Amino acid sequence: MRYRKGGIAVMAGQEEHIFREKLTTEKDIDEDVLVESFKRNENNSLKILIGIYKGQYFQLFLSVFFFAVKHSPVWVLPIVTANIINIATSPDGNALRGICLNAAVMMILMVQNVPTNYLHVYCYAKVVRNVECRLRSAMVRKLQQLSITYHNEMQSGRLQSKIMRDVEQIETLSSQIFISVLSIIMNIAVSFGVVLGSSLTVFWFFLATIPVAVVIRNVFRKSINARNRDFRKEMEETSVKVMEMVELIPVTRAHALEDKETARLDEQLRNVAERGFRLDIIQSYFGSISWVAFQCFQVACLAFTGYLAMKGTIRPGDVVMYQTYFSTIVNQVSNVINLLPVIAKGLESVNSVGDILLCADVEETGNRQKIKEVKGDIEFRDVCFQFRNADHPVIRHMNFSVNAGETIAFVGASGAGKTTVINLVIGFLKANSGQILIDGRDIGTFNLRSYRQHIAVVPQTPILFTGTIRENITYGAADISDGALREIIKAANLEEFVDSLPEGVETKVTEHGANLSGGQRQRISIARAFVRNPKILILDEATSALDAVSEKKIQDSVERLVKDRTTLIVAHRLSTIRNADKIAVVGEGGLLEFGSYDELMEKQGEFYKMRALQV
Numbered sequence: 001m002r003y004r005k006g007g008i009a010v011m012a013g014q015e016e017h018i019f020r021e022k023l024t025t026e027k028d029i030d031e032d033v034l035v036e037s038f039k040r041n042e043n044n045s046l047k048i049l050i051g052i053y054k055g056q057y058f059q060l061f062l063s064v065f066f067f068a069v070k071h072s073p074v075w076v077l078p079i080v081t082a083n084i085i086n087i088a089t090s091p092d093g094n095a096l097r098g099i100c101l102n103a104a105v106m107m108i109l110m111v112q113n114v115p116t117n118y119l120h121v122y123c124y125a126k127v128v129r130n131v132e133c134r135l136r137s138a139m140v141r142k143l144q145q146l147s148i149t150y151h152n153e154m155q156s157g158r159l160q161s162k163i164m165r166d167v168e169q170i171e172t173l174s175s176q177i178f179i180s181v182l183s184i185i186m187n188i189a190v191s192f193g194v195v196l197g198s199s200l201t202v203f204w205f206f207l208a209t210i211p212v213a214v215v216i217r218n219v220f221r222k223s224i225n226a227r228n229r230d231f232r233k234e235m236e237e238t239s240v241k242v243m244e245m246v247e248l249i250p251v252t253r254a255h256a257l258e259d260k261e262t263a264r265l266d267e268q269l270r271n272v273a274e275r276g277f278r279l280d281i282i283q284s285y286f287g288s289i290s291w292v293a294f295q296c297f298q299v300a301c302l303a304f305t306g307y308l309a310m311k312g313t314i315r316p317g318d319v320v321m322y323q324t325y326f327s328t329i330v331n332q333v334s335n336v337i338n339l340l341p342v343i344a345k346g347l348e349s350v351n352s353v354g355d356i357l358l359c360a361d362v363e364e365t366g367n368r369q370k371i372k373e374v375k376g377d378i379e380f381r382d383v384c385f386q387f388r389n390a391d392h393p394v395i396r397h398m399n400f401s402v403n404a405g406e407t408i409a410f411v412g413a414s415g416a417g418k419t420t421v422i423n424l425v426i427g428f429l430k431a432n433s434g435q436i437l438i439d440g441r442d443i444g445t446f447n448l449r450s451y452r453q454h455i456a457v458v459p460q461t462p463i464l465f466t467g468t469i470r471e472n473i474t475y476g477a478a479d480i481s482d483g484a485l486r487e488i489i490k491a492a493n494l495e496e497f498v499d500s501l502p503e504g505v506e507t508k509v510t511e512h513g514a515n516l517s518g519g520q521r522q523r524i525s526i527a528r529a530f531v532r533n534p535k536i537l538i539l540d541e542a543t544s545a546l547d548a549v550s551e552k553k554i555q556d557s558v559e560r561l562v563k564d565r566t567t568l569i570v571a572h573r574l575s576t577i578r579n580a581d582k583i584a585v586v587g588e589g590g591l592l593e594f595g596s597y598d599e600l601m602e603k604q605g606e607f608y609k610m611r612a613l614q615v
Contacts, residue, residue, distance in 0.1 A: 035138055038357045045347035048354065049173065052135065056127045063123035064182055070116035071183065073109040075190045078324035080106050085317030124179065132171045139163050139356050148428040149388070150361040157240030162356055165235065166349035173346025176339050184332040184339075191325040191332075199314060202322055205304055212293055220286045221340070227279040228345045232352060234275045241268050283341045294330040301326040363427070368447040374454035374535040375439050376404035376566030378425060383434035385420060394420045396589035397434070402582065404439075404535075407567040409577035411610065412586035418570045421586065422538055425568060426455065438536075456534035458561075460541055460570075462525035464513035469498065470505040472513075473527045480531060491560045492527035493553045494520075519554060526557045537565045541572040574611045583607060 038048055053060060080102045087098045143151075143159065196203045245252075245265055252261045305322045308314045314322075379401040386393035394417045402408045410418040423429045424436055427448040436443045438451070464472050473488065474480050480488075485505070489495050497520055501507045513521045529537065539558065555576065571577045578597050585593040585606050592606045600607035 035142075035357050038354045045350040048350050049170070049177065049347070052131055053127065053174075056131070059123050059127050060178055063120050063127070063178070066116045066120035066123065067179070067183065068186055070113045070120055071186065073106065073113065074187070074328075075194075076109055077106060078321045078328075079194065081324070082315075082317035082321035085320060086315050089316055128171055128174050128178075131174070132167060135170065135353065136163055136167050139167070139353065142356055142359070142362075145362045146356075146359060147361050147363050148423070150359065157243040158236045159356070160243070161236045161239040162352050165239075166232075166352045169346050169349035170353065173343060173349070176342055176346065180335065180339060184335055187328050187332045191328045195322065195325055198318065199308075199322075201308070201313075202305065205301065208297075212297070216286070216290050216293065220282065221344075223282050224279075224286065224341050225344050225348070227275070227282050228341065228348050231272075231275040231279050232345070232348050234272050236352075238268050238272050241265060279341070286341070290333075294333060298323075298326060298330050363448055369441075369445055370447045370450040371438075371454065372450070374451070376402075376535045377437075377439045378402040378536070378566060378568075379435075379437040379440075380421075380424075381435040381437065383424065383431045383436060385424060385429060385431050393432070393589055395424075398590050400582075400584060400591060400594060402566060402568070404566055405564055406581040407562055407569065407579070408582040408584060409569040409571045409580040410584050410586055411571045411574060411577070411607065412592075416586045417589065418586050419540070422540070422568060422570060425536070426457065426538065427451065454535045455538065456529035456532040456536075457538045458522075458525050458529050458540065462513065462521040464509050464516075464521055464524060466509065466511050468506050468508055469501075469524060472509055472524055473505070474531055475528055477531045485531075488527050488530040491530055491557065492523045493557045494523050494527055497523075522554055523557055526554065526561060529561060535565060537562060537567045539567065539569045541570055541576070574607075574614055585610075 036051075038052075040047075040051065083102050084099055087095050087102075139162065192203065192207075242265070245261060248261065252258055302319075302323055305314065305319045309316050309319045380398050383395055383398045384393055385395045398421070400408075410421055412418055420429065424431060425443075427443060427446070430444065438446070443451070465475075470485065471478075474485065486495075489498055489505070498504055498507075509516065509524075513524070516524070539562075559579075569577060569580065571580075577583060580597065583593075583595065583597055583600055584591050585600070587606070593600055593603065595603075601611065
């Protein structure tokens, strides 16, 4: 027993190795082929499904072939049963030999099921799981290409549902079409073929079941599709609200709003249950009406073939054979009808995945000029910007310039447009008119990915992922040496903190950095910026929510970081930007004031008033 278990484990390990090697080396299911299938058959979900398996049809054919071979005992058994009954009811000198021969044939066919079933599953599962993986990979890649505006407008829970749940539904749909439906077709074809070869009269009786199936399907099709669509949308909405609830738990708990939050989510869960109930009811009617219709046909078939046997038209054993084949046909047609809701749900998921893969809101990089070097000169020339569906522009005819190595701070009221200016420089947003020049070249002509390799952003709320401190600092630059990493940790004022940890930089960071203080998270974010060694540095006020001690440590880190780099700062605490080369007071769609700290204080204008409010 131990040896056999070990053998199974080795076999499983070999199969996993084969699958991984196939997945990483073969290009016959390239992600571009998947996307092309969605584009070419945009209005036909079934064609899209078939198209995403392009290049894998031969393996699917092998899977179908092995399925037919392994399933053959089911088709042969009625014939063998009829033969044995007929031999037993009309025995002759070779009766025993005939019975043994028929039994031996069935035994051989049944034993071959083990190897052929393995080959069938191996060919099919490898293809389907491969496509499932690449489909999710294509969606992830597309999400990385879609604009920041798209991500701001699309809830993350809805995207998660599309990547996980909808792709799983497509995998289930593939199983139904390439396995269940093909099995149904084979069973019906074999049954009709045998009956046609035996009795034309019985064949015509069998054929009468087809119109009934078509009528039942057409009566329920639209209702089932509509219910499936409503249920999928409600599930996506639930996924969104569950993620929101999880994010809000600290706020909810702090304000004793647990009951209110539970009630809010309970309402959404009731909506899902209601949509699911409606779907279940329509599918129940569909299934029960189909079952009654075909069971009535089956009883009629039994009576009809019994009558033919009584008249001597067929032999007694043939009654069993015809009844078995008719049961097969009835069951397979019923299976088709019962599969229709599942297929409808899967095709709806195909459309849902297409919402991402066919979205045209993509950052335009294409064949644009790749940026190999950035000095850091920035200039806005008559720049205007307005968000989609907004009533008024955020920025109107803005003009300013920053020389390489200078630091410019943007101040102003909330909603004045400070972050919009930053996002225009990063390339997250595209100006409606005017020009944004980087080293004298229009950013609209850049390959943005190559340009952003020279930028580092330190957000106000640091974004950390689950992993080690080392992984969070070296994100995107994993080949950095231990010596260089140590220097960066020292420059970011993290040395004392890291040295105090038993595992040092290998200490695990929990989700969102929950096991670290705000100052520690921010200094890790600053260290990440050091790793990139950027020419353009963007700081969203890194100290606005910190205590005085943490603020001092981070200010020291920032002073080291901004040296010899063009730095853009969104400032909330005006005391932190005293050393900035230029200060831009943003408001009313433009620059209200522009100059150094001392110049603006001397003017006693908007900046002076803002500074006075914080003293």
